[in-house]
Amino acid sequence: MNRVQVRIAAAGAVVLSLAALAVGCGGGSTADAESQGKIDLVAYSTPETSYAKLIPAFNQTSAGKGVTFTQSYGASGDQSRAVAAGQAADVVHFALEPDIARLVDAKLVSPNWDQNQYNGIVANTEVVFVVRKGNPKHITSWDDLVKPGVEVITPNPFTSGGARWNIMAAYGAELKEGKTPAQAQRYLSDLFHNVPVQDDKASAALQTFTGGKGDVLLAYEQDALLAQESGADIQLVYPPQTIEIQTPIATTTKASSSAKAFVKWLYTDQAQTILAETGYRPVVSSDESAFARAFPDAGNPTLFTIDDVDPGGWDDVMTTFFDPENSIMQKIEGSIGVSTSS
Amino acid sequence: MTTVALPRRRASGAALPSAAPGVAITYLSVIVLLPLAALLWQSQKGGADAFWQAVSSPDAAAALELTLGAALLVALNNAVFGTLIAWMIVRDSFPGKGIVNSLIDLPFALPTVVAGLTLLTLYGPYSPIGLNITYTRTAVVLALLFETLPFVIRSVQPVLLELDREMEEAAASLGARGHVVFRRIVLPNLLPAILSGMALAFARAVGEYGSVVMLSGNVPFSTEVASVHIYSQIQSDYVTGATAMSIVLLAISLAVLLSISALHRRSSKHVH
Amino acid sequence: MFTKLGLRFAALAYLALLLIVPVGIIGAHTFSGGLGPVWDSLTVPDAVKALELTLEIAIIVVPLNTVFGITMAILMVRRELPGKALLSALIDLPFAVSPVIVGFTLILVYGQQGWFGSFFVDRGYQIIFSTPGMVLATMFVSLPFVAREVIPVLREIGTEQEQAAATLGARSHQTFRRVTLPAIRWGIVYGVVLTTARSIGEYGAVAVVSGNVIGQTQTLTLRVSQEYQNFDHTAAYTAALELAVIALVTLFLMNLFHPRKDR
Numbered sequence: 019m020n021r022v023q024v025r026i027a028a029a030g031a032v033v034l035s036l037a038a039l040a041v042g043c044g045g046g047s048t049a050d051a052e053s054q055g056k057i058d059l060v061a062y063s064t065p066e067t068s069y070a071k072l073i074p075a076f077n078q079t080s081a082g083k084g085v086t087f088t089q090s091y092g093a094s095g096d097q098s099r100a101v102a103a104g105q106a107a108d109v110v111h112f113a114l115e116p117d118i119a120r121l122v123d124a125k126l127v128s129p130n131w132d133q134n135q136y137n138g139i140v141a142n143t144e145v146v147f148v149v150r151k152g153n154p155k156h157i158t159s160w161d162d163l164v165k166p167g168v169e170v171i172t173p174n175p176f177t178s179g180g181a182r183w184n185i186m187a188a189y190g191a192e193l194k195e196g197k198t199p200a201q202a203q204r205y206l207s208d209l210f211h212n213v214p215v216q217d218d219k220a221s222a223a224l225q226t227f228t229g230g231k232g233d234v235l236l237a238y239e240q241d242a243l244l245a246q247e248s249g250a251d252i253q254l255v256y257p258p259q260t261i262e263i264q265t266p267i268a269t270t271t272k273a274s275s276s277a278k279a280f281v282k283w284l285y286t287d288q289a290q291t292i293l294a295e296t297g298y299r300p301v302v303s304s305d306e307s308a309f310a311r312a313f314p315d316a317g318n319p320t321l322f323t324i325d326d327v328d329p330g331g332w333d334d335v336m337t338t339f340f341d342p343e344n345s346i347m348q349k350i351e352g353s354i355g356v357s358t359s360s
Numbered sequence: 361m362t363t364v365a366l367p368r369r370r371a372s373g374a375a376l377p378s379a380a381p382g383v384a385i386t387y388l389s390v391i392v393l394l395p396l397a398a399l400l401w402q403s404q405k406g407g408a409d410a411f412w413q414a415v416s417s418p419d420a421a422a423a424l425e426l427t428l429g430a431a432l433l434v435a436l437n438n439a440v441f442g443t444l445i446a447w448m449i450v451r452d453s454f455p456g457k458g459i460v461n462s463l464i465d466l467p468f469a470l471p472t473v474v475a476g477l478t479l480l481t482l483y484g485p486y487s488p489i490g491l492n493i494t495y496t497r498t499a500v501v502l503a504l505l506f507e508t509l510p511f512v513i514r515s516v517q518p519v520l521l522e523l524d525r526e527m528e529e530a531a532a533s534l535g536a537r538g539h540v541v542f543r544r545i546v547l548p549n550l551l552p553a554i555l556s557g558m559a560l561a562f563a564r565a566v567g568e569y570g571s572v573v574m575l576s577g578n579v580p581f582s583t584e585v586a587s588v589h590i591y592s593q594i595q596s597d598y599v600t601g602a603t604a605m606s607i608v609l610l611a612i613s614l615a616v617l618l619s620i621s622a623l624h625r626r627s628s629k630h631v632h
Numbered sequence: 633m634f635t636k637l638g639l640r641f642a643a644l645a646y647l648a649l650l651l652i653v654p655v656g657i658i659g660a661h662t663f664s665g666g667l668g669p670v671w672d673s674l675t676v677p678d679a680v681k682a683l684e685l686t687l688e689i690a691i692i693v694v695p696l697n698t699v700f701g702i703t704m705a706i707l708m709v710r711r712e713l714p715g716k717a718l719l720s721a722l723i724d725l726p727f728a729v730s731p732v733i734v735g736f737t738l739i740l741v742y743g744q745q746g747w748f749g750s751f752f753v754d755r756g757y758q759i760i761f762s763t764p765g766m767v768l769a770t771m772f773v774s775l776p777f778v779a780r781e782v783i784p785v786l787r788e789i790g791t792e793q794e795q796a797a798a799t800l801g802a803r804s805h806q807t808f809r810r811v812t813l814p815a816i817r818w819g820i821v822y823g824v825v826l827t828t829a830r831s832i833g834e835y836g837a838v839a840v841v842s843g844n845v846i847g848q849t850q851t852l853t854l855r856v857s858q859e860y861q862n863f864d865h866t867a868a869y870t871a872a873l874e875l876a877v878i879a880l881v882t883l884f885l886m887n888l889f890h891p892r893k894d895r
Binding site: 375376380381383384385387388391392393394395396398399401402441444445447448452454460462463464465466467468469470471472473474475477478479481482502505506509510514515517518519521522523538539549552553556557559560563564566567568569570586587590591594602603606609610613614617618621622625 | 636642643646652657707711713723725726730731733736747771775776783787808818819830835852853860869878883
Binding site: 058060063066067088089090091092096100103104105106221225244245248249250 | 739743744745749753758760761839840843844845846847848849858860861862863
C-alpha cells in the first residue's frame with residue numbers, strides 16, 4: 019500500500035464506524051412508538067412483581083387484548099427525571115406525588131391527573147419496621163428506635179423517595195402522640211443519630227439490612243413482605259401509628275387510548291386483588307379482604323396520611339423538610355457531622 | 361530525545377494519515393469536551409455566588425476532602441502493589457500465573473453493584489474471615505482499591521514486556537544486587553507507566569460511584585463521597601450544586617493530571 | 633531468594649483478598665442452586681436481549697476508541713503538538729467525572745431540551761434513552777484506556793528501530809506495520825481488554841441515559857441490579873458471570889493476536 023491507499027483505508031474505517039453509529043441511531047427511531055396497542059410503562063422499583071401479574075391479566079380482558087407493554091423500573095426520582103428528559107412513557111407510576119408534579123410542570127402530565135375518585139392513587143402501602151427474626155432488640159414503637167445502641171437503617175432523605183416517607187412517618191407519629199413540632203423535630207434528630215448507613219435508594223437499604231447491618235430497617239410494607247416471601251430472614255413489626263404511603267399513577271398527555279384503558283382497569287376488583295396479593299393495600303374498598311387473605315399476619319396500625327402531617331401536602335413538605343440548602347433534614351444531617359467528626 | 365534528522369516527519373509519526381490529528385481531536389471534542397462544556401455552561405447558570413456556596417458548604421467540603429484523600433491514598437497504594445503484581449506476572453513464574461493474569465481486568469467488567477456486593481459479603485457484618493470494615497472510611501478506600509486495581513498493573517505490564525533485559529543482565533553481571541538493578545535500571549524505565557497508571561487510578565477514584573455507595577454508608581460528614589453528594593443534589597433538583605461540585609472535582613483532577621504529566625516529562629528527560 | 637518469595641507472597645495475598653476471593657464468591661453464588669436455574673436465567677428472552685445489547689455497544693465502542701487511542705498515542709509521543717500537556721490531561725478526564733454526571737451532561741447536550749435535542753428529534757432520531765445515547769456514554773467512560781496503555785510503551789521503545797527501518801528505505805506505513813505495531817502490541821492488547829471490560833461493565837452513566845426498558849434498552853449490567861433488587865440472586869449473579877466471561881474471552885482473543893514472542 020502506498021500513502022494514498024493508507025488514506026483511503028483510514029477514510030473507509032471512519033465511514034464504516036459512522037455507518038455503525040447510524041445503524042445504532044436507526045434502531046432508536048421513534049417512528050413505531052405511535053401504534054395504538056403499545057403501552058410504555060415507567061414505574062418505580064417495587065411494583066415490578068405486581069405488573070408481572072397485572073399485565074398478563076389485562077391482556078386477558080377485552081380492552082387489553084393484543085396490547086403490548088414496554089416496562090422500565092428504577093428509583094422513583096430517577097424515573098421521573100428520565101421521563102421529563104424525554105424517555106417515552108404512556109403510564110407513569112411513582113412512589114410519591116412530587117415525582118408526578120415534576121411531569122406536570124414539564125407539561126407531560128395533565129394538571130388534572132388526580133381529579134378522580136381515588137385522587138390518582140392506585141395502591142397504598144405503609145412504613146413498617148423490619149427487624150431480625152425473633153425481634154432480639156424488642157422493637158415495638160417509634161420510641162424504641164431512639165434508644166441508645168439501636169442501629170436504624172433508612173436511606174438518605176436527599177436521594178431516596180422512600181427515605182422521605184420514613185421521615186414523614188416518624189415525624190407524623192410523634193405529632194399523633196401529642197408532641198409539639200419542635201419535639202418531633204428533636205425526635206428526628208435523635209433518630210438520625212442512630213442511623214449508621216444512609217443508602218442511596220430504598221432497595222439498597224433493604225440489601226444493607228439483609229446483609230447483616232443494623233437492628234431495624236424502615237421500609238415499605240410491600241417491599242418487606244416480598245423480601246420475606248423470597249426467604250430473607252426478617253420479620254415485620256407494625257408501629258402503633260404510621261403513615262399511609264400513597265403511590266400515584268397517571269397517563270401522560272400523549273398516552274394512547276389503551277394506556278388510559280389500562281389505568282382504568284387497574285381500579286377494577288380483579289386488578290386490585292392482584293395488587294393485594296403482591297403486597298399492596300388496595301384502594302378500592304371492596305377488596306380489602308384480599309390483602310388480609312394473602313397476608314394473614316399483617317398488622318393494622320392506625321394510619322395517617324401526608325396531608326394529616328402537613329395540610330400543605332408534599333409541596334410544603336419538600337421545602338420545609340427536604341430542601342438541600344435550608345431545611346429541617348439538612349440541619350439534622352449537618353448536626354450529625356458536627357458530633358461525629360469532631 | 362534523539363536528534364537524527366529524518367526525511368519528512370519523525371518515524372512512526374509519519375505513518376498517520378494527514379487528517380489524523382484533526383479527526384482524533386474532533387472525536388475527543390464530540391465525545392468528551394462537548395458534554396463537559398454543557399456541564400460548565402450549566403454550572404454557571406446560578407451565578408458565581410450560588411456556585412461558591414454549593415462547593416464551600418460544610419458537607420460539600422467534607423465530601424471533597426474525603427474523596428480527594430481517598431483517591432490519593434488509592435493511587436499511591438496502586439503504584440506499589442500494581443508494580444509489584446505486574447512484575448510478578450511478567451518476570452516470576454508459578455503455577456496458576458495465567459489465571460491470575462486473566463483475572464486482573466475483572467474489576468472493570470463486573471458491574472459496580474456486583475463489586476459492592478461481593479466486597480460486602482467478604483468484609484461486611486457476616487464476614488467469613490471476621491473482618492467487618494464496611495460503612496467506614498476504610499471501606500471507601502477498599503471499594504476504590506478494587507475498582508482501580510487494573511490501572512497500574514496493565515500500564516506497567518506492556519512496558520516491562522518490552523523492556524530490554526540486557527541492561528539488567530549486564531548490571532547484574534557487574535555485581536549489582538537485585539534491588540539495586542531494580543532501583544537504578546528498571547524503576548526509571550517503568551516510572552512513566554507507573555505515573556500514567558496512577559493518574560488514571562486517581563481520576564477513576566475521584567469519580568467512582570456504584571461500589572462506594574454500597575460500602576461506605578453515605579453518612580454526610582463522615583463517609584459521604586463527592587459523587588454521592590452530587591447524586592443527592594441531582595435528586596433534590598439542585599442542579600447548580602451538582603454541576604458546581606463536578607466542575608470543582610474536574611478542575612482538581614485536571615490539576616493533578618497536569619502535574620503528573622509535567623513530572624512525566626521531567627522524568628523522561630532524565631531517562632532518554 | 634527470600635525477598636523474591638516474600639514479594640510474590642505479598643502480591644498474591646493482595647490479589648487474593650481484593651480480587652480472587654470476591655470473584656470466587658460470585659462463582660459460588662451463581663451455582664449455589666445448581667445448573668438448572670443458571671441455564672434458565674441465561675436463556676430468558678430479556679437476558680438474551682440484554683447480552684445482545686451489551687455486545688452491540690461494545691462492538692461499536694471498542695474499535696472506535698481503539699483507533700482513536702492509537703492515533704492519539706502516536707500524536708502525543710511522536711509529534712510536536714501545541715498544548716500537548718493539556719491534551720494529555722484531557723484524555724484522562726472522563727474518569728474523573730462521576731457516572732451520574734456523565735449521563736446528566738449527555739442529556740444536557742442531546743436530551744429533548746438539550747442543545748442538539750430538537751435537531752435530532754425533528755429528524756426522527758432518539759439519542760437519549762436509546763442505543764446511541766448509551767453508546768455515547770460508554771465511549772465517554774472508556775475513552776482513555778488505549779491511549780494510556782500505548783503511550784508509555786511508545787515512549788519506552790524509543791525511535792531507534794523506527795529510524796533504522798526508515799534509513800533502510802522502508803516507507804512510513806511499512807515501518808509502522810512491521811516495527812512500531814509489533815512493539816506496541818501489548819499496550820494495545822491491554823488497552824483493548826480494559827476498554828472492553830469497562831464498556832460492558834459501566835453502570836451509572838448508562839443507567840441515566842438508557843431508560844432501562846426491559847428487553848429493549850436494558851444492558852447486562854442494568855439487569856444485574858434489577859434482578860438483585862428483585863431477590864432473584866441466581867439471575868443477577870449469572871448475568872455478572874456472563875460479564876466476567878466476556879472480559880476473559882476478550883483477553884484470550886487478544887492474546888491470540890500475534891501469537892509470538894514473550895510468554
